[in-house]
Every structure is written in structure tokens, then in C-alpha cells.
Amino acid sequence: AAGKLRLLLRSQADITVIAPELCTDIATMVDTGAIRWEAAPFVDTMLNGAVMIFDAADDMHLTRRVKVAAKRRNILLNVVDKTEHCDFIVPAILDRAPVMVTISTGGCAPALARIIRQRLETTLPASMSQLASLARSARRRVAAHLPDNVARQRFWTHFFQNGLQ
Incomplete structure (x- = not known):
């Protein structure tokens, strides 16, 4: 509750x-x-x-x-x-605001959804919150410096892969 x-x-x-x-x-x-x-x-x-x-x-x-x-x-x-x-x-929710991950079994196994959420909590660091907030504040500057979509996708992929390690 x-x-x-x-x-x-x-x-x-x-x-x-x-x-x-x-x-x-x-x-x-x-x-x-x-x-x-x-x-x-x-x-x-x-x-x-x-x-x-x-x-x-x-x-x-x-x-x-x-x-x-x-x-x-x-x-x-x-x-x-x-x-x-x-x-x-209500799905199980992993809250790393502003990142939210929901896990649902369609109501057939709520305990399984809860266990999956608990496992993800140990895998996804709490720092994900700060990483997402940093990305939000940098989006416009990155878009101004990298006007090409493919270049921006590469940049953000590299940024998040390194930031989550």
C-alpha cells in the first residue's frame, strides 16, 4: 500500500x-x-x-x-x-525519474512483475536519473552542434553507453 x-x-x-x-x-x-x-x-x-x-x-x-x-x-x-x-x-514500476520502466504481466502474475522490477533495480543504477536530466538540459546544444540525425544518434548512444557503465 x-x-x-x-x-x-x-x-x-x-x-x-x-x-x-x-x-x-x-x-x-x-x-x-x-x-x-x-x-x-x-x-x-x-x-x-x-x-x-x-x-x-x-x-x-x-x-x-x-x-x-x-x-x-x-x-x-x-x-x-x-x-x-x-x-x-497497475504495472510494477521502476522509478528512476525522469526514466520510468513499467513491467506488466497483464494481471496474470503480479508477483513475477514485481520480481522482474526488483532485478532491474539492481541492474539499472540510481544515477540514471541524473544522466537523463543531464541529457534533457543538453539536447538543444547537441542538436545545434550536430544537426545530422545520424550523428546525434551516435552521440547519444555513446553518451548513454558510457554513462551507464
């Missing part, structure tokens, strides 16, 4: 977490004002005005109640790691 929340926070979404208790990561998000927390037991009206819902409670009785309430309001529902209950799926 905390991982999904971190991604949603990047979208400037207005987020409310409904849960009796919070893990440390999510409590910190509440403390900083990034999200709101509703500690009361779930009631259908809590979904009024929502655009999408993520259910990470791992409680099938609660999931059934949330699913009925969401359907009644035409709100999209994602039940984490239970694709048969989802209206949409």
Missing part, C-alpha cells in the same frame, strides 16, 4: 486512506499532510466523490463490501494482488 501511495502522490492526487491502523511509512505521509487518514470502520459513503480505489486490506469480506459500493458509484477498483477483483491493473 505504501508503494502505491508513493506513486499516487507524484500525480498530485487527493488521497484518503481508510484503515484502522497505519504502517510507519503511511503514518509519515499522514503526518506530513501528503494524505488524509480516516480511522473509522469502512462505510459505503466514504467512497462518495472518489475517482478510483485501491484496496490493499487483504480482507475478502471487506473487499466484497468495497466492490459493491464502488460498482454502485461507477468507481474503478484495484484490489492489490487479486486481479480477478480488479477493474484495472
Whole structure:
């Protein structure tokens, strides 16, 4: 749930977490004002005005109640790691902003997508973020000095291959 929340926070979404208790990561998000927390037991009206819902409670009785309430309001529902209950799926995301890599199995094996993401995290350095940002700031100057497409492609290929070593 905390991982999904971190991604949603990047979208400037207005987020409310409904849960009796919070893990440390999510409590910190509440403390900083990034999200709101509703500690009361779930009631259908809590979904009024929502655009999408993520259910990470791992409680099938609660999931059934949330699913009925969401359907009644035409709100999209994602039940984490239970694709048969989802209206949409979320791929595993490797975030090296501004570089984003998504891995999806079409909902058939979320754990496999997560494992692939974890392996890529060890392969793709965190410095990729700075490399991409540097390239963004240099694009116009490189284009001015290398007006030929083929020359620019060679330059950027060499730049990234050496920068990722």
C-alpha cells in the first residue's frame, strides 16, 4: 500500500486512506499532510466523490463490501494482488525519474512483475536519473552542434553507453 501511495502522490492526487491502523511509512505521509487518514470502520459513503480505489486490506469480506459500493458509484477498483477483483491493473514500476520502466504481466502474475522490477533495480543504477536530466538540459546544444540525425544518434548512444557503465 505504501508503494502505491508513493506513486499516487507524484500525480498530485487527493488521497484518503481508510484503515484502522497505519504502517510507519503511511503514518509519515499522514503526518506530513501528503494524505488524509480516516480511522473509522469502512462505510459505503466514504467512497462518495472518489475517482478510483485501491484496496490493499487483504480482507475478502471487506473487499466484497468495497466492490459493491464502488460498482454502485461507477468507481474503478484495484484490489492489490487479486486481479480477478480488479477493474484495472497497475504495472510494477521502476522509478528512476525522469526514466520510468513499467513491467506488466497483464494481471496474470503480479508477483513475477514485481520480481522482474526488483532485478532491474539492481541492474539499472540510481544515477540514471541524473544522466537523463543531464541529457534533457543538453539536447538543444547537441542538436545545434550536430544537426545530422545520424550523428546525434551516435552521440547519444555513446553518451548513454558510457554513462551507464
